[in-house]
Amino acid sequence: NAGVTQTPKFRVLKTGQSMTLLCAQDMNHEYMYWYRQDPGMGLRLIHYSVGEGTTAKGEVPDGYNVSRLKKQNFLLGLESAAPSQTSVYFCASRLAGTGGIQYFGAGTRLSVL
């Protein structure tokens, strides 16, 4: 049982390049989340999904897009990367009806030069 798997683990981009971060969970969870973590800022919610085919904006959605075509996958896209998007990105999933218990992936470290 792998839990929540994020790929890639590390990436370096140049300003203006695009990329997609993949999150996969094998726990059949309904809810999935994308966060970014910056020093002194804690975890901030970018986008989330409450089910296949549905997405919603979180606290800091600008510059990101998401898709959830399959229940087990949640993709985070950066169309035109900016240095301000340098961060550690975490994906999480949660089973409906379990309060605030989220399961996190190991993170993706992204640097935008």
Add this chain to the structure above:
Amino acid sequence: QKEVEQDPGPLSVPEGAIVSLNCTYSNSAFQYFMWYRQYSRKGPELLMYTYSSGNKEDGRFTAQVDKSSKYISLFIRDSQPSDSATYLCAPDRGSARQLTFGSGTQLTVLP
């Protein structure tokens, strides 16, 4: 003002010490109060949680919530070097169960 305020530390204690980690929050709608632990270069993992006001104990860890003062605490007894990590408080904010995270307190337990 942030919805959740947490002293970032860093906090350094000797092995065996009692550790107190604290958060304050402003949203009265929070009902579940989570504590996540994050080791260096890892994802957060749930440590424990409480519902509404009161205490909850799990081994060496005790979580405490005082909704009247909007104050959340985590106590660690007999702290161990393996407890060295960043601790994040995370109140549950609403029907979509979006967590609001504190900025985290970095704890180092010295052997």
